[in-house]
Amino acid sequence: MLLPVQVHSDEILSHILSHDTTILIGETGSGKSTQIPQLLLKYGKIAITQPRRVAAINLATRVAQETNSRVGDTIGYSVRFDHRTSSKTRCKYVTDGMLLREMINDKELKNYDTVIIDEAHERTVLTDLIIGFLKELQGRRKLRIVIMSATLNAESFSRFFHNAPILHVRGRRFPVQQLYLREPCDDLVEIAIRCVVQINAGEPLGDVLCFLPGQEEIDRAVTFLERIGPEIRSRGFPVMVGMPLYASLPPSEQLKVFQRIKGKQQSRKIIFCTNVAETSITVPGVKYVVDSGLRRVKVWRHALNLSTLLTVPVSRASAQQRSGRAGRECAGKCYRLFQESDFEKMPAVTEPEIARCDVTEPLLLLKRHGVDDVLNWSWFEHPGKESILQALGELLLLGALDAKGSLTPLGYRMSSLPLPPQLGVVLIAAEDKQKHCLDTCIDIVACLSVENVLLSPPWEQRDIVNERRTAICHRASRWGDLVLYKELWDHYFRTSLTGDEKKTFCQELYVNQRAMRQVQKVRGQLRSLFRLHEDPDPTAHHALETEEIPAVITCFLSGYPKNLAILHPDRSHKIVTTGETVQPHPASTLFTQRKTDCPAILYTEYVYTSKGYARNVSRLELSWLSS
């Protein structure tokens, strides 16, 4: 059967060809991501961006199959650490980060006649930047742009591109019935469980996907469901198997949501998930969605130089996306754990990331692209004057800009590295230090730039895992988390470990092995950018020496000069710039250390939750500060 985009292909094609820019609203199941590029194949070279690596690879693979070709021939892809393209490639699926990097070397994007921005509604910072660059570029040369979005906010795209026409392609989805609470609720987890129990008792078999704001609520819900399990069974209702799903979960646990439940009994999966299941992970077999209408979001406060973690209502677009997860295979139902009047009050679309993140890195990129007046750039959405001024100040402090706001040679180098500016400074500072300082800093920076390297064990194993970690990383308990990363890496990377031993090592220490493989790739990329030989003989790997710790931590101080807190007579650590009190996060190796033991601490991140917590904390001696 033809996909909606195929049914209307003539109309869509002639429309795209006769306009410089087209906004295409394609609902899920319309086939836009696979079909639109195929329609345009005859009309020049195409780049199509995706927010995620897996999506870029999967789509390219599928379209190559559909066109009876091999990936890398006509249809290719390019993501970090993996690309399949050739001189024959006419259509390339890329991550948006990758396209931005390409644009550094080729400002005019001469390789492409058409650029398609897919999933534009997700509005990552990177899509926003690309959109701004494309508009500028269109002012200089002929370039066909297609903005593809799944939701409502098409008007803002249209307005930005001189009122570009909006095309609408229906999707193919099954109907989803919406149900609301009649009265407000106070305990979210309790009401979620009651809802799930009700579905289980009254609805035909089918799995349930329950959206909760975060890990804490999810773990509570899973435990709750386990506790009431025996009673459910004793009443003869189907067995409910509760499963958590969030990004920092070990991959083996994540895979469980794709597996069938063993046993012959009637059963259903109840998957308690965060936003991962809204975009990144598609769980098959879901017939019912339970939506708390909430999500957890990190908000950067430029005035305070810290980020906060907030629980906020989702947008109507996002609630719609969540409920759509119930209608992928057959008609479904969505139970919204809020009132219909609350739904009306929700914002129409999610606030874009650019409005709530630190723009230091985006600004460095703009400067690298030669944008002098960043305040008046063609922002798709302006991040705000204050936010920009703060970021400019940070770049000035780091030495990336001079007093006139021009990119310095240092800033130029920083912008070439696939790292946030601060970590770039750390490595550039490490180059001038003693032998091996750069090796060590690269290992640590690689760990820092990969998410979820350390998994958090269940509470009953917490102490034992901590002990195991500090037993083999014995200098980390004095010097802190950066040293911990390096020592863990040294143990993981040493050649005497076989594949199985590496696996066991990771399991015992709750280290995410998938993340460690990623660390290895990042490390390799950084080493080659700094022209360090890729250890031909891995026994030559440089393991941490205690003597080099001061130099290493001092390099991090160059990257994070403001993230320094000094021990005061009242036994608290106060941030030098603001005088505020910080405390190492409970997940830090320095958390348990007596406060008076550290004359000063340095951290890479400051997050305000119930208190101000410093993350990735290191001990610092006052004598290191003068140099």
Add this chain to the structure above:
DNA sequence: GAGCACTGC
């Protein structure tokens, strides 16, 4: 003795 949502080079 606390919890991190998600993603890119």
